[in-house]
Amino acid sequence: MTLTTKRYIVAALSFLFLASLLVVAYHESKRHRAEERPGPVVTAANRGCVDCHRKDGPALVMEWEHSRHAQYGVGCVDCHAAEKGEMDAWSHEGTTVSALVTPKDCARCHAREYEQFSRSHHARAGEILASLDNVLAEKAAGMPGNIADAVNGCWQCHGAIVKFKRDAQGGILRAGKESKPVIDPDTWPNSGMGRLNPDGSKGSCHACHSRHAFEAKLSRSPENCGKCHMGPDHPQIEIYNESKHGIAFYANRDRMALDREKEWVLGRDYSAAPTCATCHISSYMTPQGIAVANSHDVGERISWTLRPVISTKLNLVIYEDGFKEDYPDTRALPKVGDQAQTVEKVVENEKLISKTVPRKVARVVTWEDRRKGMKGVCLNCHNDTYVDNFYKQYDDLVVLYNEKFARPAQQVMDDLTADGVLNPKAPFEHNVQWVFYELWHHEGRRARHGASMMGPDYTHWHGMYEVAKHFYTKFLPEVVEIAATKGPALRQKYEQKVRQLLAQDAHVWQKGLKPEEAEALRKMYRERYNQ
Amino acid sequence: MTPVERAGQEAGLRGRLRALFPFDWELLRHAGAEPVPYHLKKWWFCLGGTVLYLFIVQVVTGIALTFYYVPSPAQAYESVAAITREVRFGWYIRSLHKWSANFMIVAVFLHMLRVYFTGAYRHPRQLNWCIGFLLLGTTLTFGFTGYSLVYEQLSFWGATVACNLAAAVPLAGPYIGYFLRGGPEVGENTLTRFFILHIGVLPTVTFILLGLHVLLIRLHGVTELQFEGEEAPEGERHFRFWPEHATTELMIGVLLMYLLTVVALVFPAGLGEQADPTRTPEHIKPEWYFYFNFRLLKLTSLQLSVVLTGAIGAIAFLWPFIEEWLSRRFRMPDEAPVIVGVLGFLGFLVLTVWECFAA
Numbered sequence: 001m002t003l004t005t006k007r008y009i010v011a012a013l014s015f016l017f018l019a020s021l022l023v024v025a026y027h028e029s030k031r032h033r034a035e036e037r038p039g040p041v042v043t044a045a046n047r048g049c050v051d052c053h054r055k056d057g058p059a060l061v062m063e064w065e066h067s068r069h070a071q072y073g074v075g076c077v078d079c080h081a082a083e084k085g086e087m088d089a090w091s092h093e094g095t096t097v098s099a100l101v102t103p104k105d106c107a108r109c110h111a112r113e114y115e116q117f118s119r120s121h122h123a124r125a126g127e128i129l130a131s132l133d134n135v136l137a138e139k140a141a142g143m144p145g146n147i148a149d150a151v152n153g154c155w156q157c158h159g160a161i162v163k164f165k166r167d168a169q170g171g172i173l174r175a176g177k178e179s180k181p182v183i184d185p186d187t188w189p190n191s192g193m194g195r196l197n198p199d200g201s202k203g204s205c206h207a208c209h210s211r212h213a214f215e216a217k218l219s220r221s222p223e224n225c226g227k228c229h230m231g232p233d234h235p236q237i238e239i240y241n242e243s244k245h246g247i248a249f250y251a252n253r254d255r256m257a258l259d260r261e262k263e264w265v266l267g268r269d270y271s272a273a274p275t276c277a278t279c280h281i282s283s284y285m286t287p288q289g290i291a292v293a294n295s296h297d298v299g300e301r302i303s304w305t306l307r308p309v310i311s312t313k314l315n316l317v318i319y320e321d322g323f324k325e326d327y328p329d330t331r332a333l334p335k336v337g338d339q340a341q342t343v344e345k346v347v348e349n350e351k352l353i354s355k356t357v358p359r360k361v362a363r364v365v366t367w368e369d370r371r372k373g374m375k376g377v378c379l380n381c382h383n384d385t386y387v388d389n390f391y392k393q394y395d396d397l398v399v400l401y402n403e404k405f406a407r408p409a410q411q412v413m414d415d416l417t418a419d420g421v422l423n424p425k426a427p428f429e430h431n432v433q434w435v436f437y438e439l440w441h442h443e444g445r446r447a448r449h450g451a452s453m454m455g456p457d458y459t460h461w462h463g464m465y466e467v468a469k470h471f472y473t474k475f476l477p478e479v480v481e482i483a484a485t486k487g488p489a490l491r492q493k494y495e496q497k498v499r500q501l502l503a504q505d506a507h508v509w510q511k512g513l514k515p516e517e518a519e520a521l522r523k524m525y526r527e528r529y530n531q
Numbered sequence: 532m533t534p535v536e537r538a539g540q541e542a543g544l545r546g547r548l549r550a551l552f553p554f555d556w557e558l559l560r561h562a563g564a565e566p567v568p569y570h571l572k573k574w575w576f577c578l579g580g581t582v583l584y585l586f587i588v589q590v591v592t593g594i595a596l597t598f599y600y601v602p603s604p605a606q607a608y609e610s611v612a613a614i615t616r617e618v619r620f621g622w623y624i625r626s627l628h629k630w631s632a633n634f635m636i637v638a639v640f641l642h643m644l645r646v647y648f649t650g651a652y653r654h655p656r657q658l659n660w661c662i663g664f665l666l667l668g669t670t671l672t673f674g675f676t677g678y679s680l681v682y683e684q685l686s687f688w689g690a691t692v693a694c695n696l697a698a699a700v701p702l703a704g705p706y707i708g709y710f711l712r713g714g715p716e717v718g719e720n721t722l723t724r725f726f727i728l729h730i731g732v733l734p735t736v737t738f739i740l741l742g743l744h745v746l747l748i749r750l751h752g753v754t755e756l757q758f759e760g761e762e763a764p765e766g767e768r769h770f771r772f773w774p775e776h777a778t779t780e781l782m783i784g785v786l787l788m789y790l791l792t793v794v795a796l797v798f799p800a801g802l803g804e805q806a807d808p809t810r811t812p813e814h815i816k817p818e819w820y821f822y823f824n825f826r827l828l829k830l831t832s833l834q835l836s837v838v839l840t841g842a843i844g845a846i847a848f849l850w851p852f853i854e855e856w857l858s859r860r861f862r863m864p865d866e867a868p869v870i871v872g873v874l875g876f877l878g879f880l881v882l883t884v885w886e887c888f889a890a
Contacts, residue, residue, distance in 0.1 A: 001865050001866050003649070003756060004758055006650075007758070009648055009873060010649075013873065014641055014644065016877070017641070021819070023887065024819045027888065028819070029798075254604070
């Protein structure tokens with residue numbers, strides 16, 4: 001074979017090589033194009049907003065560009081568009097818009113989530129505005145004409161009733177060349193979970209899904225819930241951080257697939273740790289397949305209520321129109337098909353009022369069913385015995401708190417009111433009322449929450465220890481002291497009550513330990529510390 | 532008198548400097564004065580030099596990228612994103628690095644084709660073929676480790692498959708796999724190991740092999756080829772390496788730089804989704820130069836494909852000796868190696884294209 005022939009062979013092979021590479025490159029680039037994350041799609045309707053706000057609020061536009069909304073061409077007007085005549089609407093650069101995006105606005109696309117969320121505990125967070133907590137913020141910490149503590153404190157988590165400034169005739173005040181409605185600055189900005197919106201909807205999606213990037217990883221992260229679920233009265237985030245779950249999460253954040261698009265399923269997409277969302281909202285694997293929850297109804301898997309003075313198990317009644325009502329297990333359950341009078345809180349004339357609405361019962365979910373839902377999450381990592389025994393430990397703690405401290409304390413407070421010692425209209429007039437309030441609302445909750453989420457220190461030292469200490473050293477002495485102010489007869493009566501209480505098996509330890517127990521104690525300190 | 536002693540006796544500043552660095556500069560002049568055969572004026576005989584040129588581009592751009600790259604799983608992807616989006620001219624350097632790597636692999640293949648079909652690997656140059664083949668190995672390993680450093684979904688999972696392939700090597704496989712991954716699974720250690728391989732071990736090995744490769748070329752001289760009817764005029768049968776041939780190479784270099792810049796501008800290096808070790812993507816693909824291997828894997832089994840690749844590699848590596856032995860034993864016709872080469876390379880191309888069509 002001549003060298004020239006070989007030359008042609010080399011040339012032919014080289015051309016074939018080039019052709020092959022071009023074919024490969026063509027196919028690869030086609031595939032890459034399909035896989036690439038699409039950039040922000042600015043539709044004609046949003047072009048004007050984006051161009052202008054890129055100068056006026058550029059970070060806001062950047063955040064939006066980063067969102068999945070932007071990738072699907074869902075832009076400013078798709079959420080901010082309003083109908084002419086809506087209370088919060090005004091014509092901005094020729095488009096009728098509203099600054100306030102409510103769950104109803106989100107429901108234009110996310111109808112299912114809106115429906116689920118609207119019936120959840122979260123959506124009703126604003127309904128507690130008539131509680132002792134609010135009295136403390138508005139009255140105890142506030143003063144006439146200044147409720148700044150409630151505005152900056154309570155309402156930022158629970159949500160405000162969004163109100164407008166009014167003129168003399170009661171019409172909405174408008175300002176500026178665009179006649180923008182003037183929102184009462186006490187009520188806006190507000191991203192409280194249970195915000196009561198002018199369009200009648202309850203809640204704020206932004207509370208969990210922060211605008212304008214709406215990142216899934218943010219709402220799946222425990223810190224997100226920790227904005228509100230923290231502090232002396234409900235330290236869920238602190239308890240979580242203390243628990244094995246929290247420790248595993250922070251150590252393995254990179255394995256949590258927090259950015260996963262669409263469903264985020266425990267046991268399929270991640271396994272390292274549960275977050276708040278995992279246990280209370282998200283989907284998980286079961287032997288039958290995915291238990292698609294993602295229900296946006298955050299209380300669905302909760303079987304105890306740990307909030308009141310005395311904890312009760314929680315049943316759930318669902319009515320035909322989807323309305324849900326928690327039934328403490330102390331309240332008789334209706335049957336499916338029964339007609340029931342339900343109480344619904346609605347805003348009328350910018351005030352929260354209770355309305356009685358007759359409804360037909362569609363479904364009854366017992367506390368056992370709710371617990372089963374939660375156990376389904378646990379069973380992704382633990383076996384039946386482990387989970388059942390955990391619940392036994394947790395239940396026992398709640399019962400202990402209920403029976404040893406909460407029930408007797410509540411009984412004494414009721415007696416003091418019945419005897420005219422306490423004024424039911426003055427919930428924080430005397431020391432004993434403050435002590436009692438903290439006993440259940442702070443210390444008692446900490447103990448119960450601690451046990452529910454495996455935070456040992458919150459269960460004991462921040463919880464039951466404080467309950468016991470204040471029950472014996474503050475609450476009972478205060479009871480006698482306040483009774484004594486109403487005369488020697490009442491003083492004697494309450495001294496007698498306290499004596500009887502302390503003579504019960506649960507409290508008799510105060511009078512002294514058994515000799516062998518006391519000796520064991522002394523021995524331990526001697527041996528351990530030589531003291 | 533030795534050249535060093537001679538240098539010491541020179542007067543003036545020149546002499547003093549030479550005494551400081553007593554190197555026999557004659558050697559260098561002699562090395563550069565290599566007579567280059569006439570046929571090397573044809574560009575396609577300069578493909579070896581092209582590889583060297585692209586390797587230098589890789590070294591320079593690679594050092595620049597290392598200034599910003601962070602070899603940790605938590606930050607790798609972000610740092611590549613920063614290089615691509617934030618660092619001044621970062622995208623250009625990264626695109627040059629990426630394209631130059633691809634060009635380099637193409638040039639290596641073309642260089643091998645030329646050497647093979649012109650029979651330049653035959654006695655006494657068998658050893659240099661073997662060294663060249665090892666350089667092909669380091670080049671491909673460069674490509675594989677570099678691609679994995681980007682830490683995007685595809686590159687991460689490509690690396691996972693490659694580690695599984697390495698682990699399937701008979702006997703030593705599990706140890707090689709463990710060594711590459713830095714553990715039983717692709718994890719935190721893997722990235723660091725790939726990084727060290729890519730910027731430390733492989734460059735060192737490549738420099739040594741390249742040095743040997745070039746030294747052997749210089750010692751043997753370039754194979755002289757005579758094309759029919761293209762006799763060089765008498766007196767022009769050879770020309771000097773320096774400066775004539777070096778100028779040719781330089782011009783090719785300029786042309787390459789121009790080409791690289793054009794592709795870097797038109798097809799800048801992109802960035803896919805960040806690696807997610809918890810989620811296997813639907814389609815895993817290595818870079819194109821491993822397609823043939825990947826196709827082989829899909830056609831056979833993990834074990835068999837590794838054994839087959841190893842066997843093909845071993846035959847190619849030792850081909851000069853095998854061919855010699857075969858022709859002595861069977862009196863092989865001159866065409867036989869050409870046919871083997873054509874079939875072998877076509878096989879490579881078919882598997883590569885086949886894999887790209889397979890979803």
